[in-house]
Amino acid sequence: MQPLLTRLRNRQWRLTAQRRVIAEVLAGEHVHLTADEVFERSRAILPEVSRATVYNTLNELVGMGELFEVTHVDGRKRYDPNVEERHHHLVCVDCGRMLDVLADDPRLPEGQQHGFEVLRVEVTFRARCPDCVPVATV
């Protein structure tokens, strides 16, 4: 399980300062940033990064299969660099915190297939995280 940057180097991906910073910002588990968050964090490291480059790079990485797009109720797309380990998501309905989790894929019963050929399953556990659980005593 190589880090993202190493995988990109091995692919002979054209590496500029901007693209390296973006890849570094995206590295890790439980990372599910919006494009704008990637932009902010990249810019904090390297001011010479533009929004357009962030969007271009994110789309390129998604196309290469090095990044997943995750849909997160609010309109904005989020990006998940954890492409090597099949996982699902646990999301806090209050603060939006999102963790990678391992859980069995549910199966679609025969009678419910409607002739479709199932390719994969996405599961999102909607939950309340420890910081957002209301305190019992008032």
Next chain:
Amino acid sequence: MQPLLTRLRNRQWRLTAQRRVIAEVLAGEHVHLTADEVFERSRAILPEVSRATVYNTLNELVGMGELFEVTHVDGRKRYDPNVEERHHHLVCVDCGRMLDVLADDPRLPEGQQHGFEVLRVEVTFRARCPDCVPVATV
């Protein structure tokens, strides 16, 4: 299992011609329209419907719990009026066709809960529908 319009009447929901048409357009199973599709179909029935009213009404219905927002990979939100029967979704990765399906909820193992209190589970089966399955013979 009352139809949407009946439920809305029972709630004393202020009923105008526009809102009635919008509610009618949304009725049924396997209905997952975008805001703009709701707008188009409503306007075909009643030309005196504006985009703003469609958006206002959709948001109100979501807030009332009479409509679910479904996230559908592409940026646009879709609206699902099937709020009475717990169900998951089967989506064609090619044409985007979306059906309601019944399947068991997966369980999140103890060791994966991270202290979260799970409220509900959303499952999306990504698949290829019969119309989009590539033909074997070339």
Next chain:
DNA sequence: GTCCCTGCAAACGTTTTGCACACAG
């Protein structure tokens, strides 16, 4: 040296909002 990545700003599609008027209750 070549090709493609880059920043900027403008364009885009979707959703929201401010306002005066209209209508359901």
Next chain:
DNA sequence: CTGTGTGCAAAACGTTTGCAGGGAC
């Protein structure tokens, strides 16, 4: 009659694109 739903147009928001210049290989 009153409160709130309405259309319109403009704005907001996230994202994409066109273009001239620059840097990786």
